[in-house]
């Protein structure tokens with residue numbers, strides 16, 4: 229896969245030897261290093277820019293401390309150290325996860341229902357733990373669930389980049405896993421955002437596609453946003469997914485945040501109920517109690533909280549002494565949640581300090597909460613330690629579950645989420661892009677010492693709107709690279725591609741990815757003499773014999789795909805000299821894993 233930018237040079241870091249590049253994200257490059265003492269492989273995430281001031285440095289330190297404390301959770305990637313490299317760039321050394329991310333796996337293999345449930349319940353424990361520490365993840369998606377050497381799923385990417393500055397904190401998100409309120413202006417974030425994203429992640433694992441991706445149809449960012457906001461959720465299309473699980477998914481992805489599970493813990497409990505129904509082992513939800521330690525097993529079953537590795541779940545005040553990953557600075561860069569409820573996360577959902585989720589009093593929450601709010605010293609217990617096979621890879625201690633312990637999900641009230649949802653036809657998938665709302669840093673941007681930033685959602689929505697205007701003859705053009713809104717040049721524009729997780733560059737984690745079809749890069753158009761046509765050219769680093777499909781793209785219509793084996797396409801220009809095209813690489817019937825690249829030529 230060709231990155232949208234060249235990776236930066238690996239910095240010299242005392243005590244570590246650079247081995248290879250693992251991959252590049254929007255704000256960082258991740259390298260494999262060999263730590264000298266003790267000898268072990270580590271993944272080092274190096275931010276693209278050095279810090280401009282002491283305030284940013286302090287924010288980075290606070291964030292790294294927080295992450296390190298959170299990362300003791302068994303389903304959160306372990307952080308080893310955070311520091312500043314010799315070239316001035318901050319870095320984070322972490323556990324090297326040698327297995328492909330779930331972002332790669334769900335697209336390339338059919339995951340079993342049991343594994344999907346197990347993974348998501350485990351990750352739910354991580355997310356709930358973060359929420360109790362006052363942190364929203366805000367970018368939960370399959371690609372951010374890595375696999376350790378032992379195959380344990382671990383959540384990563386808590387947005388260390390969001391320490392950069394206020395702009396970075398604005399919003400950057402992965403459209404396919406984002407809820408409708410993320411597309412509001414300004415975007416809204418709360419616990420419900422993570423509940424939706426985790427539900428959407430589970431859906432992706434089961435369906436092999438993200439929830440609003442329609443096989444065979446256009447799955448650009450504008451399409452996805454429209455469907456996420458307005459269309460009902462389709463069934464996963466799998467006969468081995470029971471109706472109860474479809475309902476849990478629909479509840480977690482109810483359009484109205486108030487109609488979702490009030491906390492990730494509640495969502496996880498509903499999944500445990502499905503595990504019970506399917507006679508699967510119940511996966512424990514790993515949480516800390518109020519003293520900050522995992523409660524030791526004892527021999528009394530906990531019928532009320534099946535499989536929750538926690539006895540006295542309490543209202544944890546993130547500022548309190550027992551809070552895991554207690555923020556050093558309450559005014560720090562990460563999004564903090566409110567507290568003070570017996571349902572801490574639920575309370576937080578209503579009190580997001582950034583923009584509260586508006587709860588419509590006329591719409592009662594449809595989730596039936598667990599019978600009792602969590603209480604301190606509930607003195608329930610776990611009976612025996614059992615080995616949870618598969619992803620768990622370790623000893624866990626689910627309590628004896630009771631089929632009546634956790635309430636079954638009830639039908640969401642949101643009209644679009646009711647059963648009877650359309651089931652998409654099975655057809656070859658056209659993968660949608662992973663993180664869709666990022667600026668693609670240009671070399672010029674890289675050259676200046678500017679904090680990387682994520683593009684606020686409303687800006688991208690504005691870009692979508694601008695593209696609509698373009699179809700109507702407007703002169704403003706944007707290159708929409710499946711969600712990347714890049715302002716185009718006056719006469720020539722270039723579109724570069726996102727580098728999605730799971731499609732890394734050459735490196736040890738990529739062995740199983742050699743079959744992925746890369747995406748074209750450096751797509752640019754130039755008006756031909758006479759102004760009636762434009763010639764687009766692009767770069768491509770795939771295999772001999774790979775071909776391309778290209779087509780003209782308008783705001784609400786896409787032209788017929790045209791095959792070519794050349795890296796060139798001549799497109800007719802529209803009114804005002806505007807024209808946008810998208811180009812997809814094809815190999816043996818397979819398309820670019822990252823979808824098409826797109827670029828626009830803007831008229832006068």
Ligand SMILES: Nc1ncnc2c1ncn2[C@@H]1O[C@H](COP(=O)(O)OP(=O)(O)OP(=O)(O)O)[C@@H](O)[C@H]1O
Pocket residue numbers: 250251252253254255256257258271273305322323324325326329371372374384385663727728729730731732737
């Ligand atoms: N601890 C790790 N072990 C192995 N691979 C990792 C680790 N952390 C990240 N990676 C891989 O490195 C690549 C880049 O990761 P990074 O988190 O920077 O990018 P991203 O998630 O694609 O983008 P962004 O962070 O901008 O959303 C991804 O392919 C990711 O799977």
